[in-house]
Amino acid sequence: AASHNIVIIGGGAGGQAVAASILKRQPDQDIAIIEPQQAHYYQPGWTLVGGGVFSQAQTKRTMTSVMPKQVTWYQTAANKFEPERQQITLENGERLSYKALIVATGLKLDWEAIPGLNETLGKNGVTSNYRFDLAPYTWELVQSLKSGNAIFTQPPMPIKCAGAPQKAMYLSCDEWHRNGLLDNISVSFCTAGAALFGVQAYVPALQKYIDKYGIKLQLQNKLTAVDGPNQRATFAVTDAEGNTTTEVKPFDMLHVCPPQKAPEVIATSPIADEAGWVDVSPESLQHTQYHNIFALGDIANAPNAKTAAAVRKQAPVVAENVLSMLSGKPAIAVYDGYGSCPLTVERGKIVLAEFGYGGKLLPTFPTWLVNGTKPSRLSWLLKEKMLPWLYWDVMLKGKEWLAAPSHSVTKSKPASVEDACNF
Ligand code: FAD
Incomplete structure (x- = not known):
């Protein structure tokens, strides 16, 4: 079987963001991404396509254009997980072994x-x-x-x-x-x-x-x-x-x-929980059973809002924890459950929901600038003009603007979810 230090399953928001975050920390790291699609989509833009604000083309780019150059791309799907052997099998029957596996297949x-x-x-x-x-x-x-x-x-x-x-x-x-x-x-x-x-x-x-x-x-x-x-x-x-x-x-x-729901290939694998999602610790995003497996994005069973905004905060946490694990250290970077949902209540106004685990409000901006619980024009400008740039040019490039992970002080007593707000 071919072998890579880090194998990432899925080249969507989570897979690309975490690859970029890892390469920011270790530019020579050996990473493979398994992703069958030729195109990468900015799904949050589809609401604005349906609302006559964005064109379809604004939400689609080629996979090659978002894939970091240093990454080995296997243009196929993963279809079998053997965590005990540290191997996966691809759709064409080829096997790959890994030191760390990151699952980011999204949902079905x-x-x-x-x-x-x-x-x-x-x-x-x-x-x-x-x-x-x-x-x-x-x-x-x-x-x-x-x-x-x-x-x-x-x-x-x-x-x-x-x-x-x-x-x-x-x-x-x-x-x-x-x-x-x-x-x-x-x-x-x-x-x-x-x-x-x-x-x-x-x-x-x-x-x-x-x-x-x-x-x-x-x-x-x-x-x-x-x-x-x-x-x-x-x-x-x-x-x-x-x-x-x-x-x-x-x-x-x-x-x-x-x-x-979770894709069949995950739901029926040994890394899934009973509902089919990848079973991870909500703070470290490390698998509860296999310490060299991590998950981020929609496929993780962490109880956050399944959003690209969540991915933006999860990617650096997974990047740090994977690299710690590979160097024999504990995974202490902490994700606070941040997710965001810009609710387009009318053309030109948005109710900017931003919250973490347990529904704790985690606003990015001070209330005098944007009060997330009220409709706001500035939030609309954010959604229309800023967030696509934040996605393509910040998150997918591994620039961790406003997304630097916080860390629990000791491994034996991780920071509680409530304490882990990183703004
Ligand atoms: P995805 O980005 O879906 O990527 C998963 C990738 O994995 C895909 O490329 C797929 O081809 C690949 N894959 C699947 N199975 C396999 C396999 N077996 N092997 C290899 N590769 C595989 N988020 C926000 O933050 N704000 C919003 O306003 C917002 N609005 C949204 C509106 C709509 C209409 C939709 C549909 C989504 C919206 N989202 C929003 C959610 C956001 O798009 C997702 O949460 C985000 O894309 C999740 O990233 P992901 O990497 O987990 O999954």
């Missing part, structure tokens, strides 16, 4: 879990900003809809960017509002969850927009089937007593956020 969008959905995506008014090719269709539908029912769905957690289903809805409503059409369009937010947003501090600001746009907030409404040709969506609706009934709702536009 489970379109197939909703009968009827796959075959109607991109037509019959059914769309999703969760796919590069469909985000422009969202904007097309928003512009063509003059009256009728618009339904926006959200599946059970965990999902990546938990705010994205709402962002699509608010930007659509804003456009209809500006064109004087909103009175003729009945908008529903059907979420499988029991609250509008997971962190209470942001709920009042979001509720104001629900009220302003006249959105019907339908909690514990889980999408279970779609009939595209007849434009009907089926929901499992749970009431306060816990009784579940089936409801069929007609739609003219349906924006679906699909259920999400």
Whole structure:
């Protein structure tokens, strides 16, 4: 088997960011990235594609352009993990051995879990900003809809960017509002969850927009089937007593956020927890059982918001801990659970949710500049102008602007999650 010091599975946000962070520390480090795709996507931009603000092209680059030159790229997928032998097997049957393994495969969008959905995506008014090719269709539908029912769905957690289903809805409503059409369009937010947003501090600001746009907030409404040709969506609706009934709702536009799960290859491997995610310590992002395996991004089972913003803080922590481990030292760099969700409540304004483990608010800016719990114009400028640059030119280049890891003082008593805020 070919061998590398560090093997990274996945060349998305997490894989590229951690490779860049490691190379910043040790430019000669021997790293391989396993990644089958030719293209790398800036997924946070898809909300703005669906809102008619960004072009599709602004969210896509070639994999080669984001892959550090020093890295050996295996353009294929990993399909078997043998942690006891420190080996993985690639799709073509080739084996690779490693001293350290970093898993960053992201998650799987489970379109197939909703009968009827796959075959109607991109037509019959059914769309999703969760796919590069469909985000422009969202904007097309928003512009063509003059009256009728618009339904926006959200599946059970965990999902990546938990705010994205709402962002699509608010930007659509804003456009209809500006064109004087909103009175003729009945908008529903059907979420499988029991609250509008997971962190209470942001709920009042979001509720104001629900009220302003006249959105019907339908909690514990889980999408279970779609009939595209007849434009009907089926929901499992749970009431306060816990009784579940089936409801069929007609739609003219349906924006679906699909259920999400760990990819099969991870879920069935020895490195997964019971739910299928890679089982890591939430602070060090080191595997709970195999000390030379780490995970970051959406595939890790750490209870942070699954976002690229989380990756920005996780990458330097994993980089430091992997290099410590390789030199026989303990993994003491600490991730505080930071994640961020810029909620586009209207074109030009954002509620900037930033929080860590346990829902602890972790604002980047002082409140006088940006109060994250209130809609802000500056936050919109941040999302539109700054964050793409922060992603491509800072995070993927290993420049750890505002993301330097903190460290627990001793290995035997790691800093508690609550103490680990690094701003
Ligand atoms: P990804 O970036 O998805 O990359 C995973 C990579 O692994 C892929 O390239 C894939 O091809 C590869 N891979 C998969 N399986 C294998 C395998 N077996 N072998 C080898 N390679 C494999 N985040 C924010 O911070 N802010 C936002 O506003 C925001 N908005 C979002 C809006 C939408 C609509 C979406 C879809 C996401 C949004 N996100 C946002 C979330 C963010 O994009 C993800 O959290 C982030 O990309 C996770 O990085 P990752 O590396 O874990 O996964």
